[in-house]
Amino acid sequence: VTPPAAGRKGRVWLVGAGPGSPDLLTLRAARLLARADLVLYDALVDPAVLALAGRAQRFCVGKRGGRPSMDQETIHRLMIRGALRGKRVVRLKGGDPFVFGRGGEEALALAAAGIPCEVVPGVSSALAAPALAGIPVTHRGVASSFVVVSGHAESAYRSVLGSLGPHSATVVVLMGLGSRAALAAFLLGRGWSPSTPVAVLLAAGSEDAHAGRATLATLGTWAPPDALADAPGTIVIGEVVALGEAITAAGRPGGSVPLVAAVEGGRHAGSR
Numbered sequence: 001v002t003p004p005a006a007g008r009k010g011r012v013w014l015v016g017a018g019p020g021s022p023d024l025l026t027l028r029a030a031r032l033l034a035r036a037d038l039v040l041y042d043a044l045v046d047p048a049v050l051a052l053a054g055r056a057q058r059f060c061v062g063k064r065g066g067r068p069s070m071d072q073e074t075i076h077r078l079m080i081r082g083a084l085r086g087k088r089v090v091r092l093k094g095g096d097p098f099v100f101g102r103g104g105e106e107a108l109a110l111a112a113a114g115i116p117c118e119v120v121p122g123v124s125s126a127l128a129a130p131a132l133a134g135i136p137v138t139h140r141g142v143a144s145s146f147v148v149v150s151g152h153a154e155s156a157y158r159s160v161l162g163s164l165g166p167h168s169a170t171v172v173v174l175m176g177l178g179s180r181a182a183l184a185a186f187l188l189g190r191g192w193s194p195s196t197p198v199a200v201l202l203a204a205g206s207e208d209a210h211a212g213r214a215t216l217a218t219l220g221t222w223a224p225p226d227a228l229a230d231a232p233g234t235i236v237i238g239e240v241v242a243l244g245e246a247i248t249a250a251g252r253p254g255g256s257v258p259l260v261a262a263v264e265g266g267r268h269a270g271s272r
């Protein structure tokens, strides 16, 4: 490991790791990882991405639902301390650093400490998960807009989804697996059709990627395969989901991306 140059001013890059595999990383992210002295990464970051940071010290500062995690202040302190010691610090965050990842707070903490910081966008799971399953979030004549909401509590989506006319946009939900029944009930209560197609996209961009298919009527009883019970998931709601089946009907050159599978009455029909 090369020690940071004496007297060199440290800096921090808030880097998006994309949704999973290293080939969905930006070239800039890969280059910064290769030159980093210290990498502070989220739990959802794929080990193959971390492997690109060959010479750096690496610490997981990540959070996963229900498990103890480092508090935000400690993450700020670690970034600032590393930079003050002259290190090139990469704060590596899943997807895009500024989409539901508290990246803004981290950037503000660095600015307050006078540490130079650059944000490197990543491919957010909000876009990558549907795209990898062949689902276009907009499609002429089907959906001319999409909204991305956090599903972790009704207070997080009530105002946006409550103001949407039924079927007026594709709805992409992050952090919504645990509240999928409440989410479905919310939309049904606002006039969305029970037959509205829904995709539940688990571990998108990784080798374990898995796509489940439901409707608003069955989303509440949909269950992930046991092996993916803790996997991150993105929910896509709207008629565009049905296009995913047509778009993937001829298969994929890579063969590794699962097709959207049928789910009946909450039982998963399998889709690897």
Ligand SMILES: C[S@@+](CC[C@H](N)C(=O)[O-])C[C@H]1O[C@@H](n2cnc3c(N)ncnc32)[C@H](O)[C@@H]1O
Residues within 6 Å of the ligand: 019, 020, 044, 093, 094, 095, 096, 097, 098, 099, 100, 101, 123, 124, 125, 126, 129, 173, 174, 175, 176, 201, 202, 203, 204, 205, 206, 232, 233, 234
């Ligand atoms: C705290 S948010 C961070 C989102 C991240 N900044 C991004 O742009 O993708 C974490 C949520 O993103 C979604 N997510 C992250 N990785 C995912 C993946 N590989 N497949 C599907 N959804 C994912 C899940 O909804 C998860 O609960």
